[in-house]
Amino acid sequence: MKKIGELSKVTGCSVQTIRHYEKEHLIASAERSEGNFRLYDESAVERLLFIKHCRSLDLSLPEIRQLLALNRSPGSQCDDVNRMMDRHIEQVETRIQELTKLNEQLRMLRRSCTNRRTVEQCGILRNLSATSVSIG
Amino acid sequence: MKKIGELSKVTGCSVQTIRHYEKEHLIASAERSEGNFRLYDESAVERLLFIKHCRSLDLSLPEIRQLLALNRSPGSQCDDVNRMMDRHIEQVETRIQELTKLNEQLRMLRRSCTNRRTVEQCGILRNLSATSVSIG
DNA sequence: TATAAACTCTATAATAACAATAGAGTCAAC
């Protein structure tokens, strides 16, 4: 049985994060030692790695909770999982589009300054001050 | 002179947001009426639109504060503005790359489920459970 | 054995940029 510090090392999740996941019911309340220290077995490692994998895909804690719940009822259909994934993918793609557009605007704005000028003449600030959002 | 509600309508910033910007010193403390209502003139409109424009480019409030400060000392060089913009652009591009990679992984993961299966056989959950982060 | 170092515990606050609410006060119209 590992204490929380070792679990942290093994999984790469910080100690506070592990406690946080417990409070949020993503992992079960751990057994306690006589001195009230949390004790974990291998299943805790697996579960934490599952969560970490999900987080690396930007899935939210509620989404992960849902996946874990589905995982516990292995007989159910996986439509719910699919719907969630589809929604999540859509959000990510929307965000990519937003940022791409943003990036174009920022680069255009950046080109409007050629250094060696004073702020008074700075194209960046002038453009930002313009009431219209368009930059060209 | 406008009260905060009208300023909100004109600029498209919510009333709370305007108060928030005041607290964060992005806009000056407004004059007050006898009844202690905030009163704004046209310069407040301009400044709020400037801020809104910056926010639409995902510039942070501290970054905007910096731009506003530079705007007030028009004789200074604009190297600082440029450095900030460059850093900001870099961050946006990094985030785009991250999300693009994420999106590929999510789509791959999504393909591993073909519906009509039970959760037990679900490729998504199986892949998420795999210790390795790779999905293929 | 005493003590110090390293670890753990709970509870609370901070992060970013607001949104939402509570409870009270102001103002205009009817």
Next chain:
DNA sequence: GTTGACTCTATTGTTATTATAGAGTTTATA
């Protein structure tokens, strides 16, 4: 004079952690 729309301040919530504070536990060393 009372309704309704508006405003005020102050507080809390949002997300997923991170960072404290202050106290207790365990392990290693002098």
